[in-house]
Amino acid sequence: MIRCVCLVIERDDQLLLVQARNREKYYFPGGKIDPGEYHVQALQREIQEELQITISETDLEYMTTIIGDAYPQPNTLTELNVFKPKGDVEWTTLNPAQEITDIQWINVAERDRIAPAVLKWIDYSKGIEYVESAPSGVTLIPYNAELYEAVESLELKDEDKQFTKTPTENIRLAQMDDERHPTLVFNAQQQCIGFFTLHEGAGVSPYSPTVSDSIFFRSFSIDVKHRGIGYAKSIIEVLDDYVRSCFPYIKYIYLTVNDDNIIAQKLYSECNYKHIGESLLEGRPVYNMVKRIQ
Secondary structure (H helix, E strand, O other), rough: OEEEEOOOOEEEEEEEEEEEEEOOOOOOOOOOOOOOOOOOHHHHHHHHHHHHHOOOHHHHEEEEEEEOOOOOOOOEEEEEEEEEEEOOOOOOOOOOOEEEEEEEEEEEHHHHEEEHHHHHHHHHOOOOOOOOOOOOEEEEOOOOOOHHHHHHHOOOOHHHHHHOOHHHHHHHHHHHHOOOEEEEEOOOOOEEEEEEEEEEEHHHOOOOHHHHHHHEEEEEOOHHHHOOOOOOHHHHHHHHHHHHHHHHOOOOEEEEEEEEOOOHHHHHHHHHOEEEEEEEEEEEEEEEEEOOOO
8 A cells, every 4th residue: 555645625515636747637736754764754855846845844734544546546545644734825926846847726627637635635525425534644653752752642551551561651661762662653643642662582582583673563563543443554564664664674573462362363464474483472372463664
């Protein structure tokens, strides 16, 4: 899946859409989210590159996230994190970059001119029943001291704390162990909604025969206010790209899941993790799973 941000600029029944070189259909201004980049940062960068204008973070408002067919890539989905401008911009005097061959106000009824994911958003915005929004796209950010307040804001269930170390405990351990890499999860509204640790060396050695190219995914938790809406799967789906970007030498991601947690086992299986055996983790039986990412 291609993870993108876009800017919706509306005028009555028209949308301001752009066309790039060698592409027939028009689409929203915006583009791909780079690993470790907040959604708003990605959108600001893309708008600057495409339309050559600067929009402040406070002038961008998150709307929704839509999953649709990518364009022009065949048999590929795109996650479209949709924002709208809040400030006043003179859209009629834009001077787009060379990569943009055309920019037009296009009526939403001209569907044959519009890219598939944009059509999906149009249908969603008009309330067509079969179109559903997805949970906000997520961004994975390596922990640093400036993010400690965000970590403290995470609210976990009491049972979570019985079976896994809390985010603040993980951070304290990482301060004494450079093989531990605490990571925060932010949604498109820049709310911290989750946490996990990636553990190299001694952390992954009980599970992998090749420690130098393996990493252990542990202490995964999601804030109670954001559970049950699909964030867990979104996080697992973007984990591969994050690991490739931050740890280019890693080929395998290992994890464990409680042997009675059928829902989690199914989730990881759907994301192509393979069951490789059982073990004990902190005194409880767990399934060991692995995924090769390169």
